[in-house]
Amino acid sequence: MSKRKYLITPYALWSIIFVIVPLFLLIIYSFTTTKDGKTVLSLESYMKFFDPLYVEVLLRSFRLAFITTIVCLVTAYPLAMILSSKEFSNKTIILILIILPMWMNSLMRTYAWMILLENKGIINNILSFFGLPTKQFLYDEGAIIFGMIYNFFPFMVLPIYNSISKIDISLIEASHDLGANKFTTFRKVIFPLSLPGVITGLIMVFMPSLTTFMITRLLGGGQVILIGNMIEEQFTRTNNWGFGSALSMILMAIILMSIIFFSKNESLDSGGLI
């Protein structure tokens, strides 16, 4: 019994070295700047962020992530309701079909849209076949939003489906018996009880859409810059770790706040995250 306590030592050490120390490095670096090849403490990285150019990038990232999240919610909720309605016999197959693309690499899912949306891609081929004018789909915000929705849609469906299918059917029957129509039952019974799943879904879609740099790079072709791309650039090209860390800190703060905001009264554990 007492020996069992030591079993956690490897994990505790691992977490300290690979989770806590890197976070501290991030915090420390965010307060530094490089001057004449020397690293000195300063608030410059945070000040730099308030340049209208960077604020604009942050606002754009927010806007795209927000649109993605809302579209996912509005399209995934009806799907989750359909899937959890009992009249479906082959619902396991449909569930597997929805999860299946999730098992593909996210890069491939993004890349697949490149083939469709390319200038000489399938959609333009179809358009010109019917004599319609072709359009440049790639390399703008629309393409990126599309890619993000496609990538993260299952993350919205599954938690909502989980919480709807857990609702006790007798509650819904009781609501009908007491004279509520379908809409009232949805508003007063089903929706409130599905909230934990909705919240988990919101977080699981909003967070990756806000931070992605791969989807932006592939479908935006470097034309549209989001905060993820800016962070990536500081570490892979300009080597400005101070600014990159400060951007990451700001990003983390935003995400932490949105998680707290989304899950004010709900516990994350009940949302079917796992």
Add this chain to the structure above:
Amino acid sequence: MNKIKKIYLWIIMIILYSPILVLIVFSFNSSKSTSWQEFTFKWYIQLFENPSIQSAFSYTLIVGFVSAIISTIIGLMAALTIIKLRGIKRRLIMALTYIPLLSPDIVIGISLMMLYSTLNIPFGLITLILSHITFNTPYVILSIMPRLMQLNPNVYEAALDLGATPVYAFKKIILPDILPGVLTGAFIAFTLSIDDFVVSFFNTASGVNTLSIQIYSMARRGVSPEINAISTLIFLTIVTILTVTNIRASRKAKLEGYFY
């Protein structure tokens, strides 16, 4: 009403699968552009002759297996202790477990990158494996914990009272009950590892590529039939694995008398 539901399902399915279908079809197209010429296997042949794709494939598997095994061991050991902890200690260690889960990939990636450069660890296979273990272990712990919570602790104590050594009692009493959780954890760890792009992207050296990184660097140069071919192969592998495991699971469920 039912018709609307069916149409809605169909629309979603078409949107989900049309890109994948197109990808598969065009992996057999002899032209490099997206107009159909004739059926060919040449991109698949090229794929098997491409040394950088071969090495990316092996690196992906090595990192996947090694990180899944190590994180399952570390995670299992940790979960066995966490279940016994109470109060502040438990909350602290669970908070620690949730940090990698709730941090964006890009932040995990860059902070680990800074750690390795600070410690002067050369980037490559080692840093890839270390990083993957770091983001895998929390998932392992979270998939083992529910199983452990369902265990009746008295049985383990009884085994000890009857003279079993702790190791023997663990093997005979605890492990058989939590094994499904352990295997799920290992499976999740492996899939997370082969799926990862962002963390690997920041923590590898040139020449040491995983499939994700390889595809990214190829896709940046535009659409290519070789990527179509490799994606098709990966997609078919996943479909096969999922079908086999599902047939097995449903057969087992039927045998045990559970019907959904």
